[in-house]
Amino acid sequence: MNEHVASPRASLTVGELARRAGVSVSALHFFERQGLISSDRTSGNQRRYRREMLRRVAFIRIARSVGIPLKDVAEALNSLPGGRTPTRDDWQHISDRWRRLLDERIRELHRLRDDFTGCIGCGCLSIDRCTLFNPDDRLGREGPGPRRLIDPSPSGDSDPDAHTGE
Numbered sequence: 001m002n003e004h005v006a007s008p009r010a011s012l013t014v015g016e017l018a019r020r021a022g023v024s025v026s027a028l029h030f031f032e033r034q035g036l037i038s039s040d041r042t043s044g045n046q047r048r049y050r051r052e053m054l055r056r057v058a059f060i061r062i063a064r065s066v067g068i069p070l071k072d073v074a075e076a077l078n079s080l081p082g083g084r085t086p087t088r089d090d091w092q093h094i095s096d097r098w099r100r101l102l103d104e105r106i107r108e109l110h111r112l113r114d115d116f117t118g119c120i121g122c123g124c125l126s127i128d129r130c131t132l133f134n135p136d137d138r139l140g141r142e143g144p145g146p147r148r149l150i151d152p153s154p155s156g157d158s159d160p161d162a163h164t165g166e
């Protein structure tokens with residue numbers, strides 16, 4: 001009945017994979033250099049990706065979108081027997097393993113959301129609360145970046161007089 005429905009090809013060019021996966025060709029090359037995906041070569045030395053690479057790219061994108069570091073993504077993919085593409089069970093095990101990381105990430109995002117409206121210790125001294133929480137950019141002596149977000153304690157605690165070096 002469905003004899004006119006074309007069955008999907010088993011392998012994809014890099015352009016086809018990029019289009020279907022919603023990532024750039026350069027991102028695919030990067031993933032490949034990192035060992036996250038792999039391709040075969042045609043006799044003309046062109047890359048061909050097995051369709052299951054779509055699933056791997058989706059896995060990578062989802063993991064990255066929730067802040068899982070690329071090295072942890074690579075570790076998870078490399079831990080699968082025979083380098084297989086993650087199955088539903090694999091995803092269950094991997095996400096269980098990442099739960100602590102994800103919980104930490106959620107806490108961090110909550111903190112970021114709550115703290116970003118106040119002085120974050122970035123050295124700009126541009127809001128009135130900076131003079132209370134970071135007078136003369138004292139937090140800048142501890143290092144670069146938004147000190148109160150990078151390390152909320154002890155200098156980032158709510159006592160503006162704490163750890164002023166005096």
Ligand code: FES
Pocket residue numbers: 118119120121122123124125126127129130134
């Ligand atoms: S927000 Fe930049 S130093 Fe306060």
